[in-house]
């Protein structure tokens with residue numbers, strides 16, 4: 484099994500390299516800048532791993548960089564600007580593909596643009612193989628098995644505590660700031676729509692006795708969940724307190740002055756919580772909660788396992804949601820030894 488990592492020189496890319504090395508999977512370091520790839524290879528201790536440089540604007544070079552690999556893990560964000568080119572080249576090279584994107588409109592575009600191309604090439608593409616979209620999409624599938632047909636799914640991202648965001652994540656936020664401020668797409672009655680007001684103004688989060696104010700937020704699982712669940716409405720929310728932070732100006736100079744991402748201690752203090760509230764059309768309700776440490780380390784574990792499974796236990800070709808590509812319970816249980824807890828609880832019917 485041979486996996487290429489595009490954007491291998493970045494913060495997330497190096498965590499993915501480390502996870503591939505831990506799992507003893509042959510790795511190709513790919514990226515636009517040869518010197519940065521060399522630095523990454525020596526930082527991670529991979530002197531013998533192949534390095535292949537290719538700019539995202541050069542289709543032929545990208546295809547050559549991926550040729551002979553079984554899968555590509557794309558960590559080169561912001562994805563809105565360069566992601567499509569990498570997906571196109573991975574498909575052309577006959578590679579399965581996952582990426583670490585969280586950009587909702589980009590994820591929708593990958594489904595809209597590449598489904599037929601991936602099917603024809605016999606490869607599987609799973610965008611947003613990250614700490615949020617994968618566990619939430621898989622839990623949604625399990626919840627729906629209990630409640631289908633489903634009236635509504637609300638997915639709430641609690642602001643990550645401890646550690647900070649990486650420079651790459653901040654660049655992705657800046658690149659998509661208008662969509663974030665507008666609340667992103669919500670799914671209603673068979674299609675995705677912008678500008679849908681938040682379906683809740685406050686949510687009682689796990690471990691809290693009082694409800695926390697929330698606002699609409701563009702999460703990728705709003706795009707993936709309706710692909711495998713019969714559901715009328717899906718919307719993403721986050722804590723309203725994030726709204727104030729979004730008004731703080733973030734220039735490229737400010738971002739450059741920050742550390743590449745949280746260091747080992749910062750990652751260990753990170754704690755994420757994603758909450759999924761589902762309501763059946765009969766009023767029955769259930770809640771899924773996933774919690775864990777270290778968003779970037781967890782994303783590396785998920786992206787590597789996601790790519791490995793596409794190779795070892797092939798899913799159908801095409802662009803797939805996580806729950807279409809992976810067995811929900813088995814994948815969630817695989818994450819437990821990595822510090823991820825997931826639970827599903829019934830809630831009082833409405």
Ligand SMILES: NC(=O)c1ccc[n+]([C@@H]2O[C@H](COP(=O)([O-])OP(=O)(O)OC[C@H]3O[C@@H](n4cnc5c(N)ncnc54)[C@H](OP(=O)(O)O)[C@@H]3O)[C@@H](O)[C@H]2O)c1
Nearest residue numbers: 490492493494495516539559560565585613649651652655
């Ligand atoms: N839950 C989530 O949503 C989630 C979780 C984890 C990560 N992520 C996403 O993962 C992405 C990576 O983050 P990061 O912290 O690793 O960023 P980073 O440290 O800035 O690294 C970005 C990498 O992508 C490469 N790159 C950037 N733009 C490129 C372009 N136009 N063409 C070719 N290569 C390009 C960079 O190459 P150079 O080294 O040559 O500059 C670098 O290797 C971000 O978009 C982040 O939001 C999302």
